[in-house]
């Protein structure tokens with residue numbers, strides 16, 4: 001019985017690890033496809049904040065998804081200057097232009113994945 005439970009536990013860890021890894025891969029793939037990669041990566045600071053940091057900032061907050069989708073579709077300005085200080089990074093660009101390459105559906109898809117990123 002004990003062995004059985006340990007087995008389930010281990011499988012659980014491996015499984016959740018795989019899911020988190022997939023989210024990162026999926027985000028990178030979509031970002032490339034949607035034309036975001038020039039300014040964002042999952043872990044690297046580029047012109048914009050890394051997606052994992054965005055996840056850390058918004059995970060669990062009410063309206064996280066709506067807020068981020070709106071930023072992507074309509075642009076975002078100066079929000080990350082103070083947040084960058086908090087995370088001890090430097091964001092060179094003060095705004096993200098509205099992303100006309102994506103529609104609401106695509107923006108929601110990538111935001112869902114960003115919010116799934118492992119933030120530990």
Ligand code: HEC
Nearest residue numbers: 034036039047048068071076077078079080093095096099
């Ligand atoms: C020209 C560079 C550039 C491109 C291209 C770009 N971003 Fe950004 N992005 C930024 C910058 C700079 C910020 C920080 C804006 C701020 O401080 O308000 C940002 C912020 C964000 C945020 C956080 C918004 C918030 O409300 O906190 C998300 C989510 C995001 N980008 C997703 C995307 C996605 C998805 C794409 C592709 C469809 C994309 N970005 C393309 C530069 C870019």
